[in-house]
Every structure is written in C-alpha cells, then in structure tokens.
Amino acid sequence: MLYFARIIGFLTFLLLVTGTSDASQSEMIQLEVNGDFGAAFSGDCRIVSGKMPVKRYRIEGKVPATYWLPGDAVSCSLQKSKMAERLEAKITRGNVVEVQQISMPPLRWILVTSSGPWGSAKGTSSAARPLWQ
Numbered sequence: 001m002l003y004f005a006r007i008i009g010f011l012t013f014l015l016l017v018t019g020t021s022d023a024s025q026s027e028m029i030q031l032e033v034n035g036d037f038g039a040a041f042s043g044d045c046r047i048v049s050g051k052m053p054v055k056r057y058r059i060e061g062k063v064p065a066t067y068w069l070p071g072d073a074v075s076c077s078l079q080k081s082k083m084a085e086r087l088e089a090k091i092t093r094g095n096v097v098e099v100q101q102i103s104m105p106p107l108r109w110i111l112v113t114s115s116g117p118w119g120s121a122k123g124t125s126s127a128a129r130p131l132w133q
Helices: 002-018
Strands: 028-035 040-048 055-062 065-070 073-080 087-093 096-103 109-113 122-126
Touching (some): 040 065
Antiparallel strands (some): 087 096
C-alpha cells in the first residue's frame, strides 16, 4: 500500500510541475464591468486561444460584474441598456491593467481589446455599435 501511495504522490508532483494541457498554459484574462451601480449591459466577447478558432461568447449582466476569460487575447463589445448611465470596462492580465475605457452619456457602446494578434490593447466608446475588426 505504501508503494502505491508513493507512486501516486510522485505522479501528482509531476502533474503540478509540468502541467497537463494547453489550457493550463493560457492565462486567464479578467474583464471587469463597473459604472453606475445596477446598470444593465450586454455584449459579445471574442476569445483567441493559441491556434484554436476564435470563440465568440455572449455576456450580459449588471454592474458590478467580473468575468475570467480563458485565452491568449480577448475583444469585447458592450452596450449599456440606458444611455444616461455610465459604464466602464477594464481588461486585466496577470495583475496588469491592459486597457480601461469609460462610456459616458450619451455614448452607448464600449469596445475593449487586449493585446493580441490584432496588435496592442485599446479601448473606444461610441454612440453606434462598433464593427468587429
């Protein structure tokens, strides 16, 4: 029995040291949505992870909200439900804020993009829905 316990302990150690999958190699990217408390929003996020196809996810919620996105890069387009409210989107990777964007009235849309295959991190606010680039 002690023999099997040592083997299991050794295998567990190897898994912790080397990792087992591509997912363990990717960082989690944090998307924080803040602004006027309780403000409703919705939108889409594109997530790039290695050589995998780009995945598109629909998100919606109320401020404040935090999402952890598994991937190498993200681009999120968010719409606030009421034009008179303030919405803020922030992308953080490894405790470093890559981009932070605020949408003040009358602007309704926010686009935040982490650094990735499309270039450096950036953010914009607009009255109309931004086009995917």
